[in-house]
Amino acid sequence: MSDHSVYLYAIGDAAIADSEVLVDTTGVDAVAVHTLVEGPLAAVVASVDRDRFSEESIRTHLEDLEWLEKVARTHHEVVDRIARVHPIAPVRMATIYLDDAGVRQLLRDRAVELAATLDRVRGRSEWGVKGYAAPVETSAAEPAASASDAPGTSYLMRRRTERDRVARRRERVAETAEKLHQEFAQLAADSRVYPLQDPRLTGRREEMILNVAYLVDEAGAAALAQRVDAATGNELRLELTGPWAPYSFTSLGES
Amino acid sequence: MTYATSRADDVALVDLLDRLLAGGVVITGDLTISLADVDLVHISLRALISSVEKLLEQ
Numbered sequence: 451m452s453d454h455s456v457y458l459y460a461i462g463d464a465a466i467a468d469s470e471v472l473v474d475t476t477g478v479d480a481v482a483v484h485t486l487v488e489g490p491l492a493a494v495v496a497s498v499d500r501d502r503f504s505e506e507s508i509r510t511h512l513e514d515l516e517w518l519e520k521v522a523r524t525h526h527e528v529v530d531r532i533a534r535v536h537p538i539a540p541v542r543m544a545t546i547y548l549d550d551a552g553v554r555q556l557l558r559d560r561a562v563e564l565a566a567t568l569d570r571v572r573g574r575s576e577w578g579v580k581g582y583a584a585p586v587e588t589s590a591a592e593p594a595a596s597a598s599d600a601p602g603t604s605y606l607m608r609r610r611t612e613r614d615r616v617a618r619r620r621e622r623v624a625e626t627a628e629k630l631h632q633e634f635a636q637l638a639a640d641s642r643v644y645p646l647q648d649p650r651l652t653g654r655r656e657e658m659i660l661n662v663a664y665l666v667d668e669a670g671a672a673a674l675a676q677r678v679d680a681a682t683g684n685e686l687r688l689e690l691t692g693p694w695a696p697y698s699f700t701s702l703g704e705s
Numbered sequence: 706m707t708y709a710t711s712r713a714d715d716v717a718l719v720d721l722l723d724r725l726l727a728g729g730v731v732i733t734g735d736l737t738i739s740l741a742d743v744d745l746v747h748i749s750l751r752a753l754i755s756s757v758e759k760l761l762e763q
Contacts, residue, residue, distance in 0.1 A: 540728070
């Protein structure tokens with residue numbers, strides 16, 4: 451029995467096999483990346499140790515941030531190198547086959563869907579837009595309570611007013627973000643809304659209020675960048691990331 | 706299209722995990738590491754959060 455498995459990174463046109471782009475590229479287990487070609491399609495793969503990348507081992511490691519980050523960044527590096535030059539359909543992290551035959555079978559069995567997916571991302575790239583609501587400055591100089599107020603009542607009133615003000619602003623910023631998303635989506639062939647990221651992960655004081663990926667062609671990307679720049683204001687701060695390989699737009703069987 | 710910015714090293718891990726764990730072509734490999742989307746994202750986020758908290762405690 452073989453002591454290695456095959457880690458699948460991405461699927462692209464057969465032309466990738468003749469490309470220089472994968473020279474000197476190593477995969478998640480420090481083995482050189484290569485391609486497997488079946489008809490018009492190529493799979494980008496690299497060998498991994500069967501034990502280190504067993505189901506159980508991966509499951510255990512998913513909670514090990516160091517491992518997770520290393521694998522994620524290496525996977526991304528491989529995909530990204532190709533995406534700069536070729537249309538590519540990245541495969542979800544940690545998709546593993548026992549041997550080359552399994553990957554070749556996949557390329558044959560799902561050739562039509564895979565080709566359609568590649569066609570959808572051809573000439574396009576993914577850009578991320580994240581929106582943050584700027585923190586609300588609490589009014590330092592609160593009006594002095596009038597003599598007639600019971601001290602407790604006036605404190606509670608001020609607290610309530612302040613809370614309402616913050617809530618209204620949050621609502622307003624969220625509405626603006628939603629409108630902008632609708633507008634950005636018009637520039638894109640497709641869009642995908644991601645869950646908002648936890649502030650503990652973003653490391654930012656602002657609350658995230660928008661997290662969307664857009665699939666755009668070159669003109670769309672330029673227009674998107676321009677609109678994001680123009681729409682960034684005091685209350686809503688927008689950030690553009692990309693270009694990304696089209697990770698968010700390669701689900702099979704979707705239009 | 707220019708690829709001058711936002712290359713591998715600059716990419717925020719949390720943005721990368723959004724994409725690598727919930728995006729990409731989903732194929733059942735021979736090793737069915739059933740990466741139930743949401744579960745996996747939660748697992749990874751939990752790992753991230755706990756490691757961030759550990760850093761803060763130090």
